[in-house]
Every structure is written in C-alpha cells, then in structure tokens.
Amino acid sequence: MNMPRRAFLAALAALGLPLPARAKVAQGLVIHDAPKTLPPLDIRDGDGNPAGLEALRGQAVLLNLWASWCMPCVAELPALDRLKPKAAAKGIAVVALSLDRGGKIAVVNTYARLGISALAIRTDDARAAAEKLNASVLPISLLLDAQGREVARYVGGADWDGPQAAAMLDALAAGRPLTPDMAPPLARVTIAP
C-alpha cells in the first residue's frame, strides 16, 4: 500500500503538479498484509520513568495515539477507558500514548476533566512517536500482536463498545488474522470535550 502511494506522490512532484489539496487519509481499519516490526519507542509513565512496550511482550496491545489538542482523540478516551478492563480480561493491554509536549501535564488535566480512571499516563517526551509510527493524523490506534508487531491500525476514533470491536480484539488476542468485517464503525463525536 505504502510504496505505490509514495511513488505516486513522487511522480506528481516530478511532473511539477501540485500535491492534492488535502492528502486524503483513509479512515477506519487498515489491516497490513504482513505484521510490521515497530521501531523502539521511548514511552514514559507519569513519573517520567521508561514504560516502553517491551514490558508488554507476550500479550497483544492496543496502542492509541492521542493529544489534548485533538478533539476526536479526547472524545475517544472515555471509550478506551471503558475498554481497558474488558480488553485486559482478553489478555490485551490498552495503552493511550499522549503526543502532547511537556510531559504529563496535558494528560493529567484531560484525564481529570473526563474522569478517566483505568488508563495509565503514558507520554512521548522525546516527541518522536508520530514520526516513528507514521502518524500524520490523530487519533490512530495500532493493534499489536504478542510479538509487538503492528498487524493493523485504526485511523480515526472507533466505536470500542460494539460487537465488531469485541470480535476484532478476540481475534487479536488469539493471534488469528483480522478481517475487514471486524472493523468497528467510526465513532461519532457527539460531545465537545
């Protein structure tokens, strides 16, 4: 998927054509042909200590990228907070990684405002995660297998409470391939967070 698009954009550039007005980003579930190894990420906890994904090897992970300035991201957090214990029962860790600058302040404020209780504070102090994970939009949720490889990603806010999400996470936990019919619907932003 990636290469042809890159080649396409390169060809556009070579022809001197302007790039498309808005690089249209497909929303929803993108299942990769083969699992992708993630670059190492310098994730910190609320005390500034390393809290990388390495510690979670052996279990599947839902890694959500968000920021306090991203309204649909903030709107999705309560659903992820509800999902965390349910996912844990399936053996899946839910990690919400804030891309906000300045460590945990924005996270603490946002969690307090929303009454987030299950999600832990995880920050990208090195401010490198968006680039390393090729996240040009937010929110994005990466679905990682037990080896820490990205098997799929969900672009946009998902309906994490529905049956599709449950089926998708069951498959992820069991190491079974994900299929397009498991894609949760996009969540509609109904609150002004």
Place this chain on the structure above:
Amino acid sequence: MRQTLIAALAVLAAWWTGPAGADDADRAVVGRFLLVDMTGRPVTDETYAGKIRLVVFGYTYCPDICPTVLNTLSVALEHLGADRGKVVTLFVSVDPERDTPAHLKDYLVSFPEVTGLTGSAAQVAAAAYNFKARYEKQPAADGDPAAYSIDHTASIYIMDRAGNFLARMPHASAPDRVAERVRSYLYPKRDDQ
C-alpha cells in the same frame, strides 16, 4: 503498476485543472497577507520581516481526524535549537468563522511557538490565493450547519526573511527534514548560490 500510475496521474491532472483554473499553474506563490493575530491585532507579512517563515493553512475544528502538522513544526523548531529564534511559525486559519483570535489563542496553548492568524473571510481568501493554497467547506454528513469540515492545502510553506516563497513541503514531512531545509536557507552553501 507503472500503467496504473500513469492512469492515476491522467485522472488527477484532468481533475486538477477543473477547480483551479488554467492560469493557476502560471502564477507564482506570493507570501503577502493582511490578517489578524491572536490578540486581534492586524498583521502583514512585513510584521515578520527578518525571519524565515514556516506557514501552514488549517483550522482548529477537526471533527474526525486531526493532522499532526503543528506537532511536526514544533518538533522541527526543537531540532533547530539556537536557530529557532530566526524562524516564525504561522498557522493561518481557513475557518475564520469559528477560529476567532481568542479561540486560536486557546487552541495554540499546546503549541506556544506557533502564531495563529485569522481574519475576515476576504482576508483569509486573499492570503490563501497568494499562497496558492486552497480550501473548501464540506457540509457535515448529518446536515448540522455548525459541524462543517474544510478540505485544505496541507503543505508546509517555507518563506524567506522578506516573505518570498522558498519551498513547499508535504504535510507529512519528518520534522528533521523540515529543520534541515530551514537550516539550508539560514546557512546557504556558497556553491549552491
């Protein structure tokens, strides 16, 4: 693959000449603008004389997914280190209706190094025209008149100390590439001149 690419290019080229008008390709990007900053003060490109400008067009109300371009710019400035004072980063709203100066100020608390600019609809249109940036209001799927989104040019513009066009980079450029490009203008090599 090659054929697909050529076909895609043909389609795109045909589409592109439509809304833009045939004369658009002959026009140069001009960095002139008269807008309003976050304090409501009128500003022009001359306000930032002496500084290299990084300019992006966008809007703060992203209903479904939010671009990470301000994050990219803010990290690029970190890469610039001591040179960051030679650069001004301008976020020009293409949604003056909702992005009032006060609202931009609130939103950009997350990006203190970014100056938000807005203005009247006519001022924004004129600035976008000069930059050859496009934007187009898209009605919300549910018909809510307040929930429209805006498709817009997502490029990162680099303008020189007098406001003249230097380069346009894709919105998904890596921060270090943006910093590198800015530095190449701050410290031009002799043999490049």
